[in-house]
Structure formats: C-alpha cells, structure tokens
Amino acid sequence: MLMKQNTSKSFSIFSILMLLLFFFPSNVLAQSSSGSPDFITSMIVATVIIVFGAIVFVTDSLLQLEGKRQLEGKDIKVDASLFPKNLNGNAADLPSYIPKDRYLKLRRGFDIKLEGKPEEKIIETPHVTRYSVSPMDFHGIAPIPKVVPEEGDAVLAGDELFFDKRNPEIKFVAPVSGEYIGLERAEKRAVKEVMVLADKEIKFRELPQLDINVAERTDIVDFLKKYGGWVHLRQRPFDTIPNPEDIPRDIFISTFDTAPLAPNLNFSTQGEEAAFQAGIDMLNKLTDGTVYLGLDGRAKEVPSPVFADAKNVEKYWFKGKHPAGNVGVQIHHIKPIKKGDVVWYLHPHDVITLGRMLTERRYNTERLVALTGAEISPNFYTRIRPGANMGELLSAVEFKEENVRVVSGDVLTGKKKSNDEFLGFFEDQVTVLLEGDYYEPFGWLLPQEVRPSISPTFPGFIFPDMEYRADTNSHGERRAFVVTGQYEEVLPMDIYPQHLVKAIMTNDFERMEGLGIYEMSEEDIALCEFVCTSKMPLQQILREGLEIVNE
Amino acid sequence: MVDNIIKLLEKYEPNKEKQPFLWTLYDGFHTFLFAPNHVTKAGVHIRDNMDLKRTMIHVVLMLQLCYLFGTYNIGHQHFLALGEYTGFLEGAHLKLMYGLWQLLPIFIVTHVVALGIEFYYASKKGHSIEEGILVSAALIPLIMPPDLPLWILAVGVAFAVIIGKEAFGGTGMNIWNVALLSRVFIFFAYPTEISGDEVWVAGLESTFAGSAVEYGWVHLTLFNGLFGWLGLAQFDPTLSVVDGFTGATPLALAFAGGWDAVTEVYTQSQMLWGAIPGSIGETSKPLILIGAIGLAALKIASWRIMLGMVLGVVFTGLLLNMWGATPFMTVPWYHHIYIGSFLFAMAFMATDPVTAASTNRGKWIYGFLIGFFGMIIRILNPAYPEGWMLAILLMNTFSPLIDHLVLRKNIQKRLASA
Numbered sequence: 001m002l003m004k005q006n007t008s009k010s011f012s013i014f015s016i017l018m019l020l021l022f023f024f025p026s027n028v029l030a031q032s033s034s035g036s037p038d039f040i041t042s043m044i045v046a047t048v049i050i051v052f053g054a055i056v057f058v059t060d061s062l063l064q065l066e067g068k069r070q071l072e073g074k075d076i077k078v079d080a081s082l083f084p085k086n087l088n089g090n091a092a093d094l095p096s097y098i099p100k101d102r103y104l105k106l107r108r109g110f111d112i113k114l115e116g117k118p119e120e121k122i123i124e125t126p127h128v129t130r131y132s133v134s135p136m137d138f139h140g141i142a143p144i145p146k147v148v149p150e151e152g153d154a155v156l157a158g159d160e161l162f163f164d165k166r167n168p169e170i171k172f173v174a175p176v177s178g179e180y181i182g183l184e185r186a187e188k189r190a191v192k193e194v195m196v197l198a199d200k201e202i203k204f205r206e207l208p209q210l211d212i213n214v215a216e217r218t219d220i221v222d223f224l225k226k227y228g229g230w231v232h233l234r235q236r237p238f239d240t241i242p243n244p245e246d247i248p249r250d251i252f253i254s255t256f257d258t259a260p261l262a263p264n265l266n267f268s269t270q271g272e273e274a275a276f277q278a279g280i281d282m283l284n285k286l287t288d289g290t291v292y293l294g295l296d297g298r299a300k301e302v303p304s305p306v307f308a309d310a311k312n313v314e315k316y317w318f319k320g321k322h323p324a325g326n327v328g329v330q331i332h333h334i335k336p337i338k339k340g341d342v343v344w345y346l347h348p349h350d351v352i353t354l355g356r357m358l359t360e361r362r363y364n365t366e367r368l369v370a371l372t373g374a375e376i377s378p379n380f381y382t383r384i385r386p387g388a389n390m391g392e393l394l395s396a397v398e399f400k401e402e403n404v405r406v407v408s409g410d411v412l413t414g415k416k417k418s419n420d421e422f423l424g425f426f427e428d429q430v431t432v433l434l435e436g437d438y439y440e441p442f443g444w445l446l447p448q449e450v451r452p453s454i455s456p457t458f459p460g461f462i463f464p465d466m467e468y469r470a471d472t473n474s475h476g477e478r479r480a481f482v483v484t485g486q487y488e489e490v491l492p493m494d495i496y497p498q499h500l501v502k503a504i505m506t507n508d509f510e511r512m513e514g515l516g517i518y519e520m521s522e523e524d525i526a527l528c529e530f531v532c533t534s535k536m537p538l539q540q541i542l543r544e545g546l547e548i549v550n551e
Numbered sequence: 552m553v554d555n556i557i558k559l560l561e562k563y564e565p566n567k568e569k570q571p572f573l574w575t576l577y578d579g580f581h582t583f584l585f586a587p588n589h590v591t592k593a594g595v596h597i598r599d600n601m602d603l604k605r606t607m608i609h610v611v612l613m614l615q616l617c618y619l620f621g622t623y624n625i626g627h628q629h630f631l632a633l634g635e636y637t638g639f640l641e642g643a644h645l646k647l648m649y650g651l652w653q654l655l656p657i658f659i660v661t662h663v664v665a666l667g668i669e670f671y672y673a674s675k676k677g678h679s680i681e682e683g684i685l686v687s688a689a690l691i692p693l694i695m696p697p698d699l700p701l702w703i704l705a706v707g708v709a710f711a712v713i714i715g716k717e718a719f720g721g722t723g724m725n726i727w728n729v730a731l732l733s734r735v736f737i738f739f740a741y742p743t744e745i746s747g748d749e750v751w752v753a754g755l756e757s758t759f760a761g762s763a764v765e766y767g768w769v770h771l772t773l774f775n776g777l778f779g780w781l782g783l784a785q786f787d788p789t790l791s792v793v794d795g796f797t798g799a800t801p802l803a804l805a806f807a808g809g810w811d812a813v814t815e816v817y818t819q820s821q822m823l824w825g826a827i828p829g830s831i832g833e834t835s836k837p838l839i840l841i842g843a844i845g846l847a848a849l850k851i852a853s854w855r856i857m858l859g860m861v862l863g864v865v866f867t868g869l870l871l872n873m874w875g876a877t878p879f880m881t882v883p884w885y886h887h888i889y890i891g892s893f894l895f896a897m898a899f900m901a902t903d904p905v906t907a908a909s910t911n912r913g914k915w916i917y918g919f920l921i922g923f924f925g926m927i928i929r930i931l932n933p934a935y936p937e938g939w940m941l942a943i944l945l946m947n948t949f950s951p952l953i954d955h956l957v958l959r960k961n962i963q964k965r966l967a968s969a
Contacts, residue, residue: 042885046869112597260597338968411596433597436590439557443586444604455601456849457609472590476602477582477679480723483606484909485853496910499958514962529595533603534723539594 095299097308098317103297104333106320106492110527112260112452114411115374115467116432118381120267122368125382125396127200130389130422131176132193133161136186137425138231140240140550142166143190149180158205158228158363161194170241173228175365175385177203193422204362212281212358220285224354228363231425232350236331236343237518238550248344250289250335255307255348256296256318258325259410259523263370263429265348266296266304268381272352276306279346279355280313287344290314294330307348320492328524332493337518349428369423371397373432374469375404386427391419393430405472407431412526413539436473444476451475454490454531479534487528495519497528501538504545512545521546557585575674582679603722607682609851611689613842614899617832618654618693620825624835625650625697628752628828633764634793639826644783648774650697653753654831657692660701664708665691672717683722683729683905684712690730690899693832694892694940695737696745697753703741707733727947728906731940738940746935748799751828758798764790798828801890802929806936809878810886823889833895843898852902855911856918860897863922864888871930879930887926896925896939906947910957917953921946 094100135145141164148160155161155174162172174180176198184193207227210219221244224230235242242248256265269276283291293310295303297317302308308315316334318324327345337343346354349367356364368381376397384393390406407414408424411431415424423430440448452468453460460466487497495516503511522539529538560581565573581587582604591598626646627639636642665688673680691708711733716725737745744750749758756762766788775785797804801822804812817827825835833839846852868884875881887893901907901921908917921942928938 042883043869043872336965336968338965405596407596414596416596431596437588439553439585439588441553441585443600444582444602445608447586447600451600452597453599453601454850455599455605457605457851458600470597472596473586474589474591474598475586475600476598476604477587477589479603479681480721482603482683482723482905484904484907485911485914488911494961494964496958496961498909499954511958511962514965515958516961516965526595530597531599531601533599533601533606535598535602537592537594 093299094297095302097302098297098299102315103317103319105297106318106324106329106333108489108492109258109321109324110454110490110531111258111321112411112470112530113465113467114260114433114452115469116372116376116379117261117467118263118370118372118379120264121380123378123380123382123396125384125393127198128384128388128392129198130181130195130392131174131178131198131385131387132184132195132389132422133172133175133387133425134193134422135162135164135172135191138241139238143188145172145191147183147191147194151180151182153180154178155180155196156203156205158207160228161196162191167241167244169222169225170230170244171226171228172231173363175363175387204364207357207361207363209361210358212278212285215285217285220282223357227357229354229357232353233344233346234426236328236337236345236521237341238546239521240550242342242344246342248287248289249341250343251283251287251291252294252327252331252334252343252345253291253313253348253351254294254325254327254330254345255303256294256325257410258320258322259412259429260322261370261372261429261431262325262410263368263372263381266301266307268368268370268428269306269348269352270304271306272355273306273309275352275355275359276348277310277355278358279351279353280310282354282358283344283346283351284312292316292330292334294318294325294327294334296325298324323490323524323527324492326524328519328521329492332495332519336516339513339518341518347426347428350426367428369393369427370429371432372429373407375399375401375432375434384423386423386425388423389419390417390421390423390430393423394419394432399432401434403435403437404432405435407433411470412530413523434469434471436471436475438473440473447475454486474535476533476535478536481534481536483533486531486533487525490527490531491524493519493524497525497538500545501525501536501541504541504548507548509549512549517542517545517549553585560584571677572670572674575670575680579670579673579680603682606851607686609849610686610846610899613845614689614693614832616838616841617835617895620835620838621693621831622650622654623647624825625653625753625831627826628697629754632752632755632758632792632796632798633790634796635787635790642784644778645774645786649754649770649786652769652774653697654692656701657695657697657699657704657831660705661691661708662688664705665712668709668712668717672721676721678721681722684716687712687716687729691733693895694730694734694830694900696750697831698750699737699744703737703744707737707740710736723905725905726951727944728900728903731900731944734940735944748797748803750798751800751830752798755792758792758796760792760794760796762792764788764792800829800936801827802936805882805890806879810882812878813882813886813890830892830895833892836889836894839894839898843894846898846902852898853904853907853914855914856902856907856921857897859915859918860893860901860922860925861888863919864893864926865922866919867923867926871926877930879936887929891929891937892939893925896921896943900939901943901946906950908950908953908957910954913950913953913957916957917946917950920949920953 135141145162145164147162149155156177158173160171161174174196176196178196178198181195181197183191186192210223231241233242280291291313293313293315295307295315295317297319318330323329331337353365365385366383369384370381372379376399406417408417408430409427410429452470491497500515500517503515520542522542525538525542565577567574623646626649629649630636630642665684669680669684711729715727715732716729719725754765766786770786771788778785801813801817804816821827823836827834847854864887865884868887871880872884908914924945925938925942928941929936
C-alpha cells in the first residue's frame with residue numbers, strides 16, 4: 001500500500017513537471033515565428049527534466065525496495081522513500097498519544113454532515129414496555145427459527161427465546177425479563193419479531209462463573225452459545241453469525257463511528273473499562289491471532305481510556321472521513337481478508353455485553369443509544385437495550401414534522417422502522433429524517449435548498465462545515481452506469497467497486513472473488529450508493545453477490 | 552402552485568399501455584419540469600442530489616461558449632472569403648445572422664433525428680428517456696462543417712444513434728462515442744462533404760477566386776429588409792471570392808509545407824482565438840479550455856484523460872520532431888496543441904465516461920494512447936491531416952481491454968497474497 005502511494009506520488013510530480021514543460025515554451029512562442037530555436041531549447045529542457053525525474057524515480061524505488069527487504073518479516077510499517085508519506089500528511093502535528101508507526105491516514109471518503117447531532121447528555125426515557133429480538137437482524141439464519149417459550153410464559157433477561165434449526169446450540173436470548181407475548185410474521189411466514197412484555201424492574205438469569213484465565217476455548221464457546229453471547233459476534237466475509245467450528249484468524253473492533261450523526265463512542269462507553277477489558281480478554285481466548293482495535297486518529301478528541309488503555313490488543317489509529325470508522329475498511333488496511341480467511345468483528349457495545357457476562361454474570365445489553373436527526377428535539381443519549389419499541393423509545397422527544405421516517409441506525413445503513421417496530425439488535429442510534437415525497441420544480445437543475453453532495457456543481461464544497469437537513473427524496477431516477485470513478489473517490493480501499501458490482505450483476509463468480517468481494521460489506525459500499533449518480537441499489541446488489549459467493 | 556401544476560399535468564397523462572410513445576414524451580416532460588417524488592426504499596435513506604440529468608446539462612452548458620463563437624465564426628469566415636468586413640468585429644450583425652441561419656438547421660435536424668429515435672426506442676422498451684442523447688445531440692453540430700447538406704447530417708445522426716447506441720441497449724451500454732460515430736459515418740460515406748479545403752467556409756460556390764456567393768431569399772428578403780429598416784449594412788449578392796483566399800485549414804497547410812506554410816496564411820493569435828476555417832465548434836481554443844477546465848473542476852469529465860492526452864501529444868510530438876522526415880513532422884510539438892481540433896477532442900470527446908476507460912489508472916493509459924495515436928494519424932496519414940476522431944474511436948474499442956488489464960493486476964495482487 002505504501003509502495004503504491006509513493007509511485008503515484010512520484011508520478012504526479014513527474015506529470016506536473018511535464019505540464020510545466022508544456023507551458024514553458026508558450027512564453028517564447030509569441031516572439032519567434034520559426035520553431036527551431038524553441039524546439040532545441042525545449043528538447044534540452046525536456047531531456048534534463050526526464051533524466052532528473054528518472055534519477056529521482058529510480059532512487060526512490062531502490063530505497064523502497066531496500067526498506068522493504070530490511071523490514072521483511074517484521075510487523076512494522078516504515079515509509080522508506082524520498083517522499084515519505086509523513087511529510088505530505090501532517091504526521092508532524094500528530095498528538096503525542098498517537099504512535100506514528102500505528103497511524104494510517106485515509107485520503108478518500110466523505111463526511112455527510114447533517115443537522116441533529118446528539119448532545120453529550122443522558123436523559124432517561126420512560127419505561128419501554130415492549131422488546132423484541134428480530135431474526136431478520138442476522139444474516140445467514142433460517143427465516144423460521146424454533147421459538148422456545150409458550151405464549152404467556154415468564155422469561156428472565158438472558159433466558160432462551162429461540163434458536164436457528166440449523167445450529168440449535170446457538171441461543172438467542174431475551175434482552176429483558178417479562179412475559180413472552182408472541183411472534184410477528186412477515187411474508188412467507190418468516191418470523192419478524194419475537195416479543196417480550198418487559199417488567200418494570202428487570203430480573204436477570206444468573207450466569208455461571210467462568211474464570212477466563214483457566215477456561216478452555218471450548219468452555220468459552222459453549223458458554224457464549226448457551227447464554228446468548230455468541231450472536232453478538234459477527235463474521236467477515238458475509239457478515240453472518242460465526243460458525244462455532246471456525247477459529248478466526250483475527251478479531252477486529254472499531255472504536256469510532258464516522259457514519260452520519262453517529263454517536264460518539266467515547267461518550268457512550270464511558271465508565272465501562274472493566275467490562276470492555278473482560279470482553280477483550282475473552283476474545284483473545286477465541287482466536288489464535290490478534291485482537292485489533294481501530295482507534296480514532298482524527299485528533300479531534302482524546303479517545304476514552306476504555307479504548308486507549310485497553311490491554312492485550314493491537315491498536316491502529318485511523319484518520320479520515322467516513323468510512324474510515326468502518327471495521328471493514330480498517331481490516332483492509334491492517335490485514336486484508338483473503339479467500340478462505342475468516343475474521344470476526346464486534347461493535348464495542350457488544351464487547352461490553354460479553355464482558356458483563358463475565359464481570360456481572362448476567363446478560364445485560366444496556367447501552368447508550370443516540371436519538372439523532374433534525375426532525376426531533378432534543379437530540380440526546382438514552383440508556384436502553386436493543387430491541388426496544390421505537391414508538392415508546394421516541395415518546396420522550398418532540399417531533400418537528402409529521403411526515404418523517406424513523407431509521408434504526410444511521411441514514412446510510414439503517415432500517416426504516418414504524419412505531420410498532422423495534423430498535424435493531426446491533427444498533428446504538430436512531431435517526432429521524434424528513435420524508436422527501438415531493439415534486440421539485442427543475443430540481444435536477446437548481447435545487448431549492450442546499451443538500452449534501454460530493455459534486456462540486458453544488459456550492460457545498462465551499463462550506464465544508466455546513467450541516468444539512470436532508471430528506472429521503474432520491475433526487476433523480478435510476479439509470480444505467482454512466483459516470484465512472486465516482487465510487488473510488490469515497491471508498492478508501494484498493495478495490496474497484498463499480499467493477500465489482502458489475503461482476504455481481506453478471507454473476508461472474510471468479511471476478512467477484514478476484515475483485516475483493518470478501519472484503520466488502522454493505523456498510524462499506526453504502527457511501528458509494530449515496531453518491532451514485534445512476535441511483536443504483538448497491539447495498540442490495542452486494543448482498544445478493546455475497547449470498548451467491550457464500551453458497 | 553406546484554401542486555396545481557402537477558394536478559393539471561396528471562389530468563392529461565396518457566395511458567402507458569395504449570399510447571406508449573405519448574406516455575414516454577409525457578414522462579420526459581414531467582421529469583424535466585419536476586424532479587420526481589420518489590423516495591429511497593432499501594439501502595441508503597438519503598441520496599446525493601446529483602443525477603444524470605444534472606451531469607449531462609453541465610456538459611451542454613460548457614459547450615455554449617463554443618456554440619456562440621462557432622455561430623459567429625461561420626459568418627466571419629464567409630465574409631473573409633468575400634474580402635468584406637475582414638476585421639473580426641466588423642459587420643457583426645451580418646456575421647451573426649448568417650452564422651445563425653447556417654447553424655440552426657443543423658442544430659434542429661440533429662436534435663429532431665436523435666431525440667426522435669431516442670423517444671421511439673424509449674417508448675418501445677418502456678424505459679424513461681435517457682439524458683445522454685442530449686449531450687450527443689449538442690456535440691454533433693459542433694464537429695460538423697458549416698456547409699454540410701442536411702440530409703447527410705440526418706443519415707449520419709440516425710446511423711450513430713441506432714447502430715452506435717440503441718443497438719447496444721442505450722445510454723451507458725454503447726461502445727463508441729455517438730457523436731464521433733456520426734461524424735465518422737459521414738467521413739467514410741461522403742468524404743467530399745467533410746474533408747478537403749472546400750467545405751469549411753459556408754455559402755460559396757467554391758473557394759476559387761471569383762466564384763459567386765450563394766444567398767437565399769431569407770438573406771436577401773428577410774434579413775436585408777430588417778437590416779435596411781434598422782439602417783444597417785445588408786447582404787450583398789454581387790460579391791465573389793477574392794484573390795488569394797484559401798479555405799484550407801492550418802493542418803492542411805502544415806501537411807503540405809510545414810509550419811512556414813501555415814504562418815504564411817494564419818497568424819498564431821488567429822489560430823489560438825479561432826478565427827479560422829474549421830468544424831463549427833472546435834476553432835476557439837480559449838473557449839474550449841474554459842469548458843475543459845470547467846468540466847474537470849466540476850468533476851464531470853476526467854482530468855486524468857485530459858492530462859494523459861496532453862502527455863501523449865507531447866511525447867509523440869517530440870518523437871516525430873526528432874524524426875523530421877516530412878514537412879509536417881518538423882512542425883514543433885507545442886504547435887500541435889492548438890492547431891486542429893485537439894483541444895475540443897480532449898475536452899468533450901475523449902472524456903465521455905461511457906466509452907472511456909473506467910478505472911483511474913486506465914484513464915491515464917487511455918488518454919495517453921489517444922494522444923499518441925491521434926498524432927500518428929494526424930501526421931503520418933497521407934490522405935487526411937487530422938486524427939482525433941479515429942484515435943478516439945480506436946481507443947473506445949480498446950478501453951475495455953485497458954480496464955481488463957488494470958483489473959487483472961488488482962485481481963492478481965489479491966490472489967498472490969492469498
């Protein structure tokens with residue numbers, strides 16, 4: 001990767017020189033009508049520049065080769081080059097807490113700045129009475145799972161609710177205690193919600209003591225499968241629940257979220273040092289490789305001690321716009337997924353949940369969830385468990401508009417939810433935004449209001465800090481692929497997303513693999529979908545491709 | 552207000568099943584007036600405001616300066632040949648009206664044929680009208696000689712749109728640049744209408760000294776009546792081509808006698824500003840550069856392709872200068888940048904995203920090779936001293952191969968580390 005950046009840099013310097021060469025003779029051009037003296041001069045200049053450029057290029061390449069040779073086998077990345085990356089970046093301004101050899105700056109990406117950022121305060125919402133675990137939040141399980149309790153049965157938080165018939169040992173457990181009140185089904189009888197009427201005071205099922213220092217790996221796996229922790233793990237490729245037979249190459253955790261209006265994880269995990277560390281220690285037992293932590297290197301704020309002081313992990317610092325905080329992007333830069341590799345990843349809140357299973361000995365998914373979006377006020381964090389009913393969760397806030405869309409998650413990857421539906425299993429964010437079902441006169445030419453866009457045909461690039469009130473209008477109709485190079489601009493990975501998508505559309509299995517479908521997940525391609533001029537449903541296409549490859 | 556207009560429009564909505572052609576027209580008109588009320592379904596909940604309509608309209612906007620200058624230059628060249636109003640701004644009203652009357656039929660025929668075919672196919676295939684055709688139709692008049700017979704133009708456009716575009720499945724699927732395909736069709740089918748020294752100046756019997764000027768009733772009755780009433784100078788049907796006039800383009804001159812032969816007829820500033828005979832839109836270099844920089848800055852056209860092409864021209868130009876076997880080869884490489892239609896081809900033709908290479912690295916190669924082959928064809932081809940049309944179509948053909956090679960490198964890198 002470093003090699004590539006440097007070659008392209010030398011190349012751009014070279015091309016600037018060539019450009020100078022192009023403009024140089026135009027000064028003398030006015031005076032002489034015959035071309036020969038100009039021609040000789042320019043030939044000399046060109047030769048000198050080309051020779052100089054060649055010397056620089058060869059020296060640089062040799063230096064890089066030598067550096068690579070000396071560092072072979074060592075897990076250190078040093079930029080051995082005449083134009084080290086650190087000179088061009090502002091590594092010199094790096095705060096002292098970021099080690100330079102563990103720092104990666106990603107140039108490509110785009111931050112969608114929206115109104116309605118959550119304020120860093122915690123407000124208790126009224127008691128939410130209904131909770132649900134939705135099998136649809138998980139990839140790779142059968143649509144009709146086996147539900148264990150009978151309707152009306154009392155359950156404790158951590159009691160078994162259902163399991164996938166293909167993997168009966170992996171239990172999905174109740175997030176709260178109360179009464180099991182039945183199922184809700186979607187098309188083809190697929191189970192959509194498994195609902196629990198929550199107690200006012202949550203009673204937990206007490207989990208057995210597990211001493212992580214002496215426990216075998218199989219003990220830990222059985223413990224997690226039996227008591228509901230296993231489903232918090234996610235596997236790349238395919239984003240599925242991991243197969244208990246697999247031993248992951250490595251485990252990755254991204255500790256910052258760059259998605260639009262994303263919650264600040266430094267704030268929302270405060271005070272969870274012990275649980276987080278316990279979770280990390282458990283994960284270390286589950287892999288033969290390393291647990292990697294991706295930290296926020298944007299230097300806007302010091303990462304919380306929960307992450308910065310975590311032990312038994314390899315830390316990497318990332319600077320860049322969205323999707324720099326996506327775990328997929330971080331994996332790509334730390335240690336890419338190749339064919340046949342299996343890695344796991346978790347959200348920090350899920351690490352904490354696993355940690356609490358050891359420290360508190362109970363299944364406690366409570367977390368700070370951010371209520372965001374310009375259409376509700378105030379925007380704040382509230383303490384709740386995933387699976388909470390959306391309508392009840394949002395009863396504490398005031399809606400500014402009637403015609404809104406409630407999204408569980410962020411605006412790029414979240415799911416649209418009605419008041420009767422529930423917060424997603426892995427989510428720590430709710431976004432409320434305006435529905436855009438309006439006609440706009442000449443909207444394609446002169447939109448009536450400012451909107452986020454990567455295109456410089458909108459004045460947004462002049463005001464990079466401007467926050468927008470976005471709506472769900474698609475701003476145009478679907479078309480065939482026309483514009484190229486657009487996706488690459490927002491995806492900081494060595495992947496050709498447009499060609500990957502075309503390979504999926506044409507069902508070209510080998511090309512999908514070759515172009516790196518194993519490294520991609522919906523959240524990584526979501527920003528490409530946002531910028532797409534042809535309004536392609538890229539996440540859907542990618543998911544279809546992943547399903548094909550997975551079979 | 553908006554709601555009322557929408558309601559009014561909906562009242563007249565044709566039946567999609569029974570009148571597909573009318574419905575397609577209606578849909579095109581509706582989405583032109585109002586961005587549709589579609590909301591995002593699955594996937595992302597918000598979308599960038601950029602769509603294909605906006606992309607395409609920016610290309611058309613960037614062409615407007617070329618249109619303006621091209622219109623005027625048709626008139627200017629016409630009067631230069633007659634030896635009247637030889638100053639650029641003299642007789643401006645005559646030049647403008649003459650150019651307009653020459654350009655408008657070309658513009659209208661191109662759009663009627665191209666849009667007609669697009670509408671027909673859109674209604675037949677049941678998709679909405681694709682905006683790409685508007686850019687092709689806006690480009691075609693600019694790359695045609697001003698005196699082109701309209702029926703030939705119509706046949707060329709129809710060929711390009713049907714065979715070059717609709718046969719492949721419409722916008723986004725075509726292999727060759729539609730505008731250039733129409734030109735290359737005319738170039739091979741009716742070569743005398745689009746090459747040589749005769750065709751670049753409009754409204755003359757021929758470019759030999761003494762041949763008569765051709766004015767129609769529009770000039771002599773309508774315009775002259777209007778100008779007479781306004782007290783301005785009028786079209787004079789008794790004029791004839793003056794001695795020493797040549798309709799040859801700088802390239803034709805350079806081909807015959809090197810750079811000295813060019814500067815005998817045209818000054819450098821003339822060639823730079825574009826007051827020379829040529830295809831309608833390609834003569835004024837500063838105005839094309841404004842368009843090129845605009846497109847690159849707005850990220851609508853790829854700067855990589857443009858820069859790659861410049862590098863290709865410089866490289867090949869230096870190479871041929873070193874060789875220096877014919878008078879044309881001795882023309883210094885930097886003159887090649889602004890004689891002929893290189894800049895127009897660079898800004899508007901090679902950068903068509905559908906037919907160009909689609910990977911960033913591929914774009915460099917693609918641009919460079921167009922520059923290379925364009926210069927080879929321009930200088931070494933004995934019959935026709937210009938190369939961009941053929942070079943771009945050639946590289947259009949090979950751009951999938953370039954992409955394939957770039958992608959294969961990426962694939963191999965990934966497999967090698969596995």
